[in-house]
Each structure stands twice: as C-alpha cells, then as structure tokens.
Amino acid sequence: MKGDTVMDMAGIKAGIIASGSGTDANAVMSAYNIGFIPELTDLRLISTKAGAGCLTKAQNQKINSVVIECRDKEEVPDFNRRLKQYIKENNIQLIILAGCVWELYPIEGVLMINIHPADTQQHGGRHMYGLKVHERVLSDILDIIYREIKNPEDDFETCVTIHEVGFPIDQGPVILKANVKIPRDLITGLHSGSLSLKDTSEKLQKHILEYEWILLPAGVRAAARKIMDERRQSA
Numbered sequence: 364m365k366g367d368t369v370m371d372m373a374g375i376k377a378g379i380i381a382s383g384s385g386t387d388a389n390a391v392m393s394a395y396n397i398g399f400i401p402e403l404t405d406l407r408l409i410s411t412k413a414g415a416g417c418l419t420k421a422q423n424q425k426i427n428s429v430v431i432e433c434r435d436k437e438e439v440p441d442f443n444r445r446l447k448q449y450i451k452e453n454n455i456q457l458i459i460l461a462g463c464v465w466e467l468y469p470i471e472g473v474l475m476i477n478i479h480p481a482d483t484q485q486h487g488g489r490h491m492y493g494l495k496v497h498e499r500v501l502s503d504i505l506d507i508i509y510r511e512i513k514n515p516e517d518d519f520e521t522c523v524t525i526h527e528v529g530f531p532i533d534q535g536p537v538i539l540k541a542n543v544k545i546p547r548d549l550i551t552g553l554h555s556g557s558l559s560l561k562d563t564s565e566k567l568q569k570h571i572l573e574y575e576w577i578l579l580p581a582g583v584r585a586a587a588r589k590i591m592d593e594r595r596q597s598a
Contacts, residue, residue, distance in 0.1 A: 375587050376405040377457040378450065380467070385410075385417025387461035387478060387575055392424040394580035402587035403457075409449070411442070411465060433465050443468045456590055459583055460528065464492065467528060475528035476538060476586045478579050480571045482522040487533030497521075497564040497571070501553060504545075508554055515554040519545045521567070523574050525582030538589075539582045543574050 381388040388408060395406045408421040408428040421428040431449060433442035447470050450458070460467070460477040467475060479487055481496045491499065500521050507513050520542045529535030549566055552558035558566075 375403050375457055375590055376407075376453065376455045377403050377459060377583070377587070378407050378409050378453075378455045379417075379459045379461050380409045380411065380446075380463040381415065381417040381461045382411045382464045383415055383417065383462050385415065385420045385462065386572060387579055388417050388459075389420040389424065390576035390579050391459060391461065391583055392421065392426045394583075395426075396424055399580055400584050400587065402584060402591060407453070407455075409446070411463060417462070439465055457583070457586055458528075459579075459586075461579065466532070469528070469530075474586055474590055476525055476582060477528050477533070477535075478575055478582065479524045479526065479533055480521070480568070480575065481524070482540075483524050483526055483533040483537070486521075487524075489532045491533065494561070494564045494568060497567045498560055500545075501550075501560060501563055501567065504550060505554065508550075515551045516547065518547070519550055521545055521571065523571060523578050525578060525585075527586075538585050539578060541574060541578055543571060546570060 379388045379391055392406065392408070394400055395403060406426060408417060408426055410418050410428060410430050411433045413430050413432055418428050429449065431442060431445050433439060442465060450470060450473060456473060458473055458475040460475065481500050486496055486499050504519050508515055522540055522542050524540040525538045526533065527535035527538065545567060549558065549563050553560065553563040
C-alpha cells in the first residue's frame with residue numbers, strides 16, 4: 364500500500380477505561396490533544412463509575428465520555444456485555460486500561476493494554492492492584508535487607524510496565540517497561556520503622572505515578588503501531 368502516511372494508515376479509534384480520578388487517563392488525553400499520538404483518529408473515555416473524577420478531566424480535555432457503570436463483582440459479566448456492545452458499535456480497536464478496577468473479558472479484534480506500577484512477573488496477578496502492588500514490592504525489599512543481600516542505603520528499583528491484557532492476569536506480552544529508582548529515604552524510613560508500610564506505599568505510589576504519566580502515552584503509540592503493522596501484513 365504505497366504512499367500511506369501515519370494518519371492514512373491509522374484510522375484507529377481508542378477508548379480509555381477508568382474508574383477513579385483519572386490521572387493516567389488525563390496523561391493520555393493530554394498527549395492526544397497536543398498531537399503526540401497521531402496514530403489515533405478518535406479517543407474517548409469510558410468511566411465505570413458515575414461522578415468519577417476522570418469524567419471531569421475528560422470534559423476539561425474536550426474528550427467524549429460515557430458511563431458504563433459497574434458497582435460490584437456481581438455486575439462484572441453484565442458490565443462486560445454492555446462494554447462489548449459499546450466497543451463494537453463505535454468501532455473501537457484499542458482499549459487502554461487506566462485505573463479500571465474491574466476484570467475485562469477479551470474481545471476479538473480489539474487490543475487491550477494495561478499499565479502496572481511494578482514488574483508483572485514478580486508483582487502482578489490477581490489481587491495485585493492499587494497500594495497492594497507497592498506494599499508487595501516494599502515487603503520484598505525488606506526481605507532482601509533482612510537476608511543481608513543488600514543494605515537499606517543501597518539502590519532499589521521498581522518497574523512500570525505497560526502490557527497487553529491477557530490471562531493469567533497481568534501476564535500478557537510487555538509493550539514498554541521502565542525501571543524506576545525508589546527514593547532512598549523511603550527504604551531507610553521503612554526499615555527503621557519511622558515510616559509504616561502503608562505510608563511508604565502511598566509515597567511510593569505518588570512517586571511512580573509521575574513516571575506512569577510519561578510512559579503511558581508512549582505505550583499507547585506503540586500499541587497503535589502494532590495494530591497498524593498487523594493491518595499491513597494482512598492487507
């Protein structure tokens with residue numbers, strides 16, 4: 364297919380699914396609005412909760428949004444049914460999970476990606492979301508220090524990972540990942556007892572979020588390019 368430009372080849376419609384304040388979603392919407400993700404021709408937000416902060420951010424970014432509500436685990440199957448219908452009706456080819464707290468079922472012809480705030484092999488899987496991920500990372504570091512493999516003053520890292528949604532949970536192919544150094548004062552404070560595990564996890568979460576906002580738009584581009592490459596190969 365000669366002469367195709369990025370925009371000509373793309374025609375990709377994407378949806379961000381979020382459940383809360385939407386800071387990760389906002390990073391993608393902002394990047395899209397400034398032209399950083401030219402592979403996308405349409406981007407919209409899908410909130411799983413009415414009144415969530417992500418909806419306000421979408422309005423501020425002038426991004427179309429919709430609420431497909433899911434209030435508890437019992438509603439997950441029906442939520443997935445309604446979500447699939449919306450995705451098919453709007454010809455969405457790429458789904459970006461940005462703080463979605465519910466399990467999504469695969470949809471044929473739709474690439475789904477997720478951002479995880481740690482290494483998916485070591486600190487991923489079912490039940491690993493929110494602060495639980497950071498608590499597990501920090502607990503493992505305390506164990507390493509306890510076994511005298513490293514000292515509290517040594518450097519420790521975690522790893523922000525963007526991956527395809529698959530099963531087992533968090534074990535889909537990795538799209539992008541970036542090692543992030545954990546601030547030393549968090550480790551020494553946790554080890555000395557001046558910081559609790561919960562407080563340290565909250566501080567680590569805030570630190571990691573800033574890296575998520577950088578990495579996620581690039582991950583969306585990489586996922587969109589994958590869709591484009593598959594189109595070329597099947598043309």
